[in-house]
Amino acid sequence: MFGLELEIIGLIVFVALSIGGVGYALMYNKIESENKTNRRFKSIKSTTRTKAAVSKNIQQKSDARERRKNIEDTLKSVEKQKNRDKSATKPSLEVRISQAGLNITVRKFYIYSIALGTFVALGILVSGTTPIAAIAGFIVFGFGIPQWVINFLRGRRINKFLLEFPNAVDIIVRGVKSGLPLNDCLRIIAREAQEPVRSEFIKVVEAQQLGLSIPEAVQRLAVNIPLSETSFFSIVISIQSQAGGNLAEALGNLSKVLRDRKSMKSKIQAMSMEAKASGVIIGALPIIVGGLVYLTSPGYLMPLFTEETGQITMAVSALWMGVGIFIMKQMINFDF
Helix, strand or coil: HHHHHHHHHHHHHHHHHHHHHHHHHHHHHHHHHHHHHHHHHHHHHHHHHHHHHHHCCCHHHHHHHHHHHHHHHHHHHHHHHHHHHHHCCCCCCCHHHHHHCCCCHHHHHHHHHHHHHHHHHHHHHHHHCCHHHHHHHHHHHHHHHHHHHHHHHCCCCHHHHHHHHHHHHHHHHHHHHHCCCCHHHHHHHHCCCCCCHHHHHHHHHHHHHHHCCCHHHHHHHHHHHCHHHHHHHHHHHHHHHHCCHHHHHHHHHHHHHHHHHHHHHHHHHCCCCCHHHHHHHHHHHHHHHHHHHHHHHHHHHHHHHHHHHHHHHHHHHHHHHHHHHHHHHHCCCCCC
8 A cells, every 4th residue: 555655656746747847848948038138138237337337437537638628728828828928018107007006197197207307407407507417307307206106106006915915815715605606705805805905806896897707807907916916816716717616715725825925025025134224225325425525525525516527427426326226126136
């Protein structure tokens, strides 16, 4: 009986295996097709991800190249502008008058200069000296002294601008960090800053109102105030407008650089003060000695003013004295 049951069990197992084998044989092609489909789908999915990653990397590299190209183009244009400014002659009289902060025209300036020179020449003639001295006085007070005054006022105004300009940059940095647009920051400076920064930024705001972009208006600031600091400011604004970036961080670094340059300039002035004092003493010594000699013995120096040979000697001495003062000034005038 036990043997019969084993035969039945074996028959059942054999039949089950046969049915399974036949079913597998019938379903083999379908199963293999599904496996191939799954493998192909996984391969395509993996390839798609790889292509997407490669495409993303290519896009990032392309954006980086494009940004680098924009920065290089901006720097090249700024460098060309600087080269044009360097190759050009000194600013015209109209530009220097504007940079000095004076509200007069070139025509009025020449009228006032000629009037001053004529008045001095007439005074010299009335005093009884030779016409050569009158002509020299007319040239000096009609052309030399007015030009010197314009250059002096221009330099003093530019120095005042340089002292206040880092504070204006800090206003822009704080405004941008707080969420204000750059236009509003420029208007705040034009309204609240000290002179001459206030008047120069008023020109920038007015240029924007006339239709110029912010970089173009700021480039005019660099032209009106020919300083390396304003050129740096113009470069930062131009690069940020074309290539993007953190404007607050860039201007913050610029403000730090401006203050460091100011500190270095103060140190240089302190270190060169001894040489400047020596130059002033040497330059003033002949005048002081001549004045003391005239007070003690007036007749001893009068031939220098009454005789033609003495006048020529005084003119040549003044010329060489001016050359010496100019050379000493250039020796102690440190640029950085």
